[in-house]
Structures are given as structure tokens and as C-alpha cells.
Amino acid sequence: MRQKLKIVSAFLCGAIFFSGVSYAADNYLKAFPIKNSKIIINGSETVFDDPVVSINNRLYVPLKEFGQETGFSVSPGAIIQIEKFEKLPITITRDDVTITLNSLNKIDGKVQLNITIKNDSDKRVKVDLSRIRADDNIKGRKSYTTSASYFFTPINDNWSITTKRFLDELIDSNSEVTGTIQIASISKGTKNIHFYFESHSVPTSFPFYVDTEGLF
Incomplete structure (x- = not known):
């Protein structure tokens, strides 16, 4: 009986926890893919492997792919370093x-x-x-x-x-x-x-x- 109570308690705690996450996500972090949109960079259309999304009416693009298309070096890690490739000198x-x-x-x-x-x-x-x-x-x-x-x-x-x-x-x-x-x-x-x-x-x-x- 105690084992059953433990399982039920764990289930309820999990349900409450994930409901809270779902609620938070619905109100703060819900991402909407931008469908049927064209991405034009320097006059040329490009396609990202990962979707461009809108979160809280802000546009988010995949950073690494964006860097690849716009001439930036993107170094991931604890500190994300972004550098622009430039012409000499x-x-x-x-x-x-x-x-x-x-x-x-x-x-x-x-x-x-x-x-x-x-x-x-x-x-x-x-x-x-x-x-x-x-x-x-x-x-x-x-x-x-x-x-x-x-x-x-x-x-x-x-x-x-x-x-x-x-x-x-x-x-x-x-x-x-x-x-x-x-x-x-x-x-x-x-x-x-x-x-x-x-x-x-x-x-x-x-x-x-x-x-x-x-x-x-």
C-alpha cells in the first residue's frame, strides 16, 4: 500500500510540475515558427536547416547558420564569441x-x-x-x-x-x-x-x- 502511495504521490508531483512548466511556456516561452516566409540576405534567398521562430513577438534565428550566411565566425561555449570576417588590410x-x-x-x-x-x-x-x-x-x-x-x-x-x-x-x-x-x-x-x-x-x-x- 505504501508503495502505491509513493507512486501516486510521484505522479501527482510530476503532473503539477509539468503543468507549471506548460503554463509558463504558454505565457512566456511559446515559439511560433514563421511559415511561408522568405529569408533574403544581401539580396539572395537562403534557407536555414532550423526554423526561424517568433517568441513574445521577437524574431529568433539559428545563430550559427545566420553567421554562416552573413560572414561571421560563431564560437559556441560558455562565452559565445562572434567575429566579422573582413577584407584586407x-x-x-x-x-x-x-x-x-x-x-x-x-x-x-x-x-x-x-x-x-x-x-x-x-x-x-x-x-x-x-x-x-x-x-x-x-x-x-x-x-x-x-x-x-x-x-x-x-x-x-x-x-x-x-x-x-x-x-x-x-x-x-x-x-x-x-x-x-x-x-x-x-x-x-x-x-x-x-x-x-x-x-x-x-x-x-x-x-x-x-x-x-x-x-x-
């Missing part, structure tokens, strides 16, 4: 260190990235390219990583070259250098590339989100 300044990605070109069949680093800090700094990720958050395409090698070019005649490898040496205070990074391989039709530079000298990071549509 792109400049980022952190802690008195400025990195500019000048151009990305295919020369003699090899992809080369030209960059300038300006050190306005009061100490010598070193900058490293730690990661290259391509086709990030592109619908229907798998992202991939690649590597790079470096070629050193002085910005002017006053810069003394101690190595032939770009970024291998510390950059003096109030100095500026330009160099070329040769990318190991870029797949045909690559839509974007994420270049991630970091400096343990400062320390800080320089994430670049580059729109490469039509370049490869």
Missing part, C-alpha cells in the same frame, strides 16, 4: 604593438601573406603566428588548419637584419618591420582564414578574421 593594436595584415596574394602558385609589425612599446617584443584556420563556420564546408614559413624583409635601410626568418627575432622598441608569410596550402574556394598571432612578450593576442571570398 586589417590592423589590430594591443599594448602598444600594432600588426597589420597588408595583403594576401597567390604568387607563382604560392599563397603569401604580407604583414607589418610596429612596436611602440618601451621594450623589445616577439610575435608568433600560432594558428591558421580556414573555412571557419562555412555551411557545407569543413574547416581545416595549415602552416606557414617566413621570409624577412626590412622596412627601411636602418633596420639591421640578424636573421633571414621573419618573426624569429625580437623587435626593438619604436621599430617597425614588414615581412611575408608563405602559407603551406590553401584549398580551392576557401571562403575565410583565421590568423591567430600572439606575443608572450606583452603578453597579448591578435586574432584576424579575413574574408577570402574570390581569392582562391
